[in-house]
């Protein structure tokens with residue numbers, strides 16, 4: 089079977105890392121007999137917005153909605169387009185309209201990457217963050233009253249639905265069950281956020297009953313972030329709401345050295361819609377155009393995409409090539425203390441794939 | 443003048459660390475000619491709740507509302523009392539009803555405390571977290587609909603008022619202005635939390651105009667937590683909403699080795715009501731009763747209380763005594779790798795005060 093992939097580089101360093109991601113994907117596809125077809129799209133970018141006054145064409149869903157997956161670079165350039173236009177007009181639109189209710193990110197200390205945490209070695213930190221990706225704190229219900237007076241106030245509702253909470257918890261428990269440690273940690277803040285978070289806890293308890301083989305615990309988000317730093321070895325699968333998952337899946341990669349190498353999947357597990365795979369880093373206007381961006385986040389995201397498509401071996405071969413490249417310490421980008429440029433690093437990984 | 447202090451040990455290790463805090467306060471008071479009068483209260487505890495069916499007497503405000511400050515241990519024992527009863531019936535009630543709208547916590551890497559961050563030395567990490575302490579995400583507006591059906595959902599509103607946001611920002615900018623670096627960092631998430639957080643940003647910009655001498659920047663909370671780990675030396679004063687401040691003020695102390703030594707003040711800057719000073723750690727049921735809790739969080743909170751009362755020298759003498767005790771590495775509790783008990787550590791600090 090041939091997989092059809094929609095490729096959207098987006099903005100800034102997204103455009104620089106994507107060619108390397110594609111290079112590595114092609115290398116792995118060739119070696120593992122996987123057939124990939126790429127369709128390239130220029131929307132979700134400042135260039136497109138400048139020309140058309142919107143982030144995406146009206147028929148964006150027809151254009152990319154039937155692909156097997158979407159391979160995405162980065163979006164957002166606050167100095168040129170307000171975030172609520174650029175992000176809510178593309179990335180967050182995909183998540184909502186393609187019902188990508190799982191945001192999945194590995195947190196793994198890789199060989200050759202200096203750990204910012206004292207004394208931690210590869211193997212010590214290896215877990216997944218599972219983030220609810222469609223509702224929760226990222227809602228559009230709320231508003232402002234008494235503008236420009238002393239009585240002015242704003243409100244915004246966090247919304248959690250039974251459907252939304254249960255399906256992300258089910259995904260997280262299933263993931264935990266599939267792993268050797270079978271351990272799930274839930275992020276809460278029921279002692280302070282007194283309505284939605286106790287509800288989250290209640291649903292965790294109910295779901296846990298269906299997975300008797302999984303050990304689970306919960307921490308309030310404040311002490312949980314502290315434990316990411318103090319005890320990163322405690323975790324196996326960590327599940328959180330949209331906001332808590334967002335925080336934990338930037339903090340986790342930081343604890344393993346750099347967010348420059350971290351990948352993510354925005355997944356619709358049922359396969360009714362395509363899933364989006366993108367590096368955790370954004371468009372990084374400050375270093376865009378210099379050719380120094382780390383392409384490993386994009387490359388690793390490509391590996392996640394292959395695994396999601398069912399091509400486990402090909403995906404795994406990319407992850408191993410990343411590990412070997414990093415371990416050799418020669419072809420690393422600036423953020424990791426090396427001086428290789430984006431292309432040299434991408435070529436090194438592509439050559440390593442076997 | 444004699445200062446009248448209400449002392450509330452509360453629960454768990456709160457009862458163990460408070461005597462040491464008082465020992466050190468008495469030592470500093472004596473050496474610096476400060477007159478402190480302590481009134482002890484047994485409410486805000488499980489024992490009190492068991493006897494009276496509520497956390498505090500009906501006339502709690504008459505009992506402690508006229509004191510110059512409240513010195514607090516810890517509250518909460520989820521296995522015995524639900525958090526919404528214990529916390530919302532005491533700690534959070536103080537914050538709201540005594541209008542303690544500032545939650546202030548230092549983040550400082552102390553000599554002799556092993557840093558969990560590789561290669562960081564005392565002096566590298568030294569900043570304040572200023573947290574809004576009365577509104578924001580900790581609201582009581584919201585509810586549940588369609589219970590026990592597939593349509594079930596819950597909502598909870600974040601509420602930010604002009605008054606509430608402006609006064610915490612003013613406090614934070616003033617604090618930044620008083621420090622050598624004059625640098626303020628605001629925690630936001632306006633790219634995801636699309637109504638309340640852009641409002642927060644708007645008020646930061648407006649307030650910044652009144653403090654032209656302060657350099658300021660803002661980070662989304664996800665990358666901000668990452669930067670606490672990767673670049674803790676960037677920060678001077680960090681201001682955040684109730685939830686973001688809560689997270690940052692646990693993560694910050696974790697980055698400096700342990701939350702066992704971190705102090706906090708719940709402050710009503712106008713002095714209309716007493717402020718509460720308490721260690722950041724909670725009641726810690728798992729180690730309560732063993733006499734091994736680290737008293738330094740409570741002791742340091744006592745120092746913050748003296749400084750708040752205007753007794754800067756006496757407060758500073760306690761902070762220096764803590765630094766010397768930690769630097770000597772002999773009288774440290776278990777969480778810091780030592781084997782001193784709570785009392786031995788408290789006595790050591792009390793002896794060091796000069």
Ligand SMILES: CC(C)[C@H](C(=O)O)[C@@H](O)C(=O)O
Pocket residue numbers: 279280310518529688
């Ligand atoms: C106990 C809890 C409600 C409290 C909070 O979240 O405010 C605590 O974490 C704190 O930081 O004082």
Ligand SMILES: CC(C)[C@H](C(=O)O)[C@@H](O)C(=O)O
Pocket residue numbers: 164175334633634664
């Ligand atoms: C860009 C932003 C809206 C986004 C989010 O908060 O979801 C990003 O931080 C992410 O994690 O993908």
